[in-house]
Amino acid sequence: MMPMGTSLSRWTMLYFGAALIFLLFAECLLSAGGWSPSVDVAEPRALIIVHAVTIGWLGMLMIGALLQFAPVLTGLNLPTSHIDVLGLIGLVVGLGLLLLGFYLIDKGSNAAGPVMGAAALLLLLSILSVSMVLASLLWRGRNAHPASGLVLIGIGCLAMTAAFGALFAVTLSGSIGFPSVIQFVSSAVPYHASLGLAGWTTFAAIGVSYKLLPMFLLSHDMKKVPFLARTGSIGIAFLGAAASSLFWPEAAHLFFLAASLMFGLTIIAYLNELYLAYRGRRRKSLELNTSGSLPAFAMLAISVALLVPAIALGARAHVITAIVYLFVFGWLSGLGLAQLLKIVPFLTWIEAFGPLLGRRPTPRLGDLINSRRSALWLGVFYVAVVAAASAIVLGSDLAFRAAAILQTMSTAALLCELVLVRSLANVDTTTKRAPFQQPAFFFAANKKGHANGPAS
Template sequence: MMPVGATLSRWTMSYFGAALFFLLLAEGLLSAGAWTPSANVAEPHALIIVHCITIGWLGLLMIGALLQFTPVMTGLGLPTGRLDLPCLAGSVAGLGLLLFGFHLIDAGSGAAGPVMVAASSVLPASLLSIGFVLLSGLWRGRAAHAASPLVMIGMACLAVTLALGALFAVTVSGLTEATGIIAFVANAVPFHASFGLAGWMSFAAIGVSYKLLPMFLLSDDMKKSPFIRATGMLTAGTLAVAMASTISAPVLGQRLFLFGSLLFQLPVATYLADLFSTYRARRRKSLELNMAGSLPAFVLLALSVPMLTIALASDAPPQLFTAIGYLFVFGWLTGFGLSQLLKIVPFLTWIEAFGPLLGRRPTPRLAELINGRRATAWLCIFYLAVIAAAAAIALGSDAAFHLAAIAQTFSTAALAIELALARTLANVDPAAKSAPFQPPALFTAANHRGNAHGSAS
């Protein structure tokens, strides 16, 4: 387990809070009927939801986690913390401009162009700046743990994703009318999604979990990272060649894209097999909430990736791709993220609040910070709602999707409340919070270092 004396990232909780806000915003829009299975996913109001999820929720969640756990993976501190808050503010402002730009496009406003240009400047600059800080830390400590190179693959894919996104925004703004660029943008949408979801978010999640999950399970480190790294780089390289091929040979680009989706199954299958071995070899026999809650996410990852390849090879209808993407984004990435937050938020809160008191007076157990029974129920409802929503998309049922989206939003909001209760120590016996005691702030870590040397678990 991470030592209690480890330095806490001051702004990680702020990133988590902003991420949860955008997740609830996206799900709230789905519940309100802003998008339905009968609508096109390329419509501006649908793109608002998509980017709330990908940039606002998943992107900020991963960056917040990396700010805390990159030093854990590398054994080295990050070169600077001065950019953490400005980059968060810039990311939120840039995403706000992007969402407003989509709204203006939907309204047919001439102001959409300048707003999209502003978004394509502020958002990439903010994300790339904090990304460079993280990448420099990962690079300096790349030999310390096998997780670092896996996350670096994700960071490289983030740069490609942002470059494509900026190009899309500039094209939509009308600043360029070059037919070649417009044609490339039209063909590059699948690559934008692939580098973002499969490259940046999945490899970053895999990399972080390579370090954290064995710690949480009290198991030995996972062993297959060299193969995952090699096949991951091969997959990313194949997608890059496929993307470049679409400029002059679109048919070749499509075939290479299909080949890249086949290659992506290699690192995913190896990761899941390695994870299964780690689960079996664990010394903590009873699974904690975060690990039990992640099992459905791993199952949905194992299902959605081959389903996508089969759909590509069989030229499936668009709604099937949307359904598979929904399973991947909400079932795998979001389910895994929410499950791990149920461990990470209480854990960091415990270190900040009770780490300095360990050995000086009785302290509560980590499990006491969160109501595991309630959180488990909300997670179950969340996963069932995601599966129901994906099925409704595949069947083209707007009514069924609407009901599933409401259940998904309600369960997510309940989980966010559970996290807030854990952060504010609402579940802890008042006697444990008697003086001398400094309660943690909701969105910042004021106590940068605990003074104990034990474990919170």
């Protein structure tokens, strides 16, 4: 995954922890009936769940991962600063204010306006600060690996998503009363969501996986980055044109459909590259993170294949919602959870046992995690996601809630597995004899690739 000696991001593990907590929080709300297929997704209660997932879970997960893996893509180190931890604090506080703001809107409180304004400002500043640091690094090292360009596309979409979100937040709070702005905001939600889910998180995930999956599989490098970058950029341009044409609904719909078609071409090319990488791998037995990602790739293919005709034919809202649910939880969340089952053990092994390598026996990476149990819970998660999406299509609140409870239980179980990994609970106590020191739980104690200092 990473060359030995590569510096560890000090705060990546804390980003991961915050992301998982927000995911579990959102799923608990779903399990408790905070949203169901009979409720409009534009309701404030639903927006609490949506933003806990998109900003809290997916956003923090991806930023945390990029803080560690952007240097791997570029061969450069992040600039020395406190932007990473300050960005995390700003994201957590800003998101907390945003969720509180939606709650206050739901209750009809006059305090909603100031709270939403503060949330918008804090989130925008935090996202842009972290984005600028990552974008600067990826731009400077863009020639080291072509996938850097894909991540740059994602970061550009993140900045646009944040700008849209800030405008939406202050408008929903009632701070902006211009009819034209309100009309624009009410019509631009699909473009805001598309920039965040298809632009930011998907392109960032594709870019990182272009580097990491061949390493995991011992396969050849994937080589269609230029095509993905071109089609992706054209798709984003069409999406921008659609957002700019909102006062002409027919033109906006055509641009949005064109953007969806270009995104579909990008995904087809990406999935073909993945197929060739899996087929040509030299590591015949798949590890948990690579086998556990296969259902995520399948759900990416299914959701994109369904989305384009659904948009073209003007499908009903609950059908679109089900497809988006499958995309968000099946593709993005499934891939994220599967890769965390590799990334967390690896970073923990580097911290705990890296300095001891060659001086005494060390555990295998696979010893840090119970792969069989984790694979079971990951499988349950995917089954629950499919069941929940099916319940949305059928309009069954009861079936959806049952599936949401199962999804929440599986997520909680996977979180427990990652806690056991980070605490080295699965490692034999004799392996942890002096001079071993337990690594810090939420952060890397230094940036030299281990937490223990010298092994002597």
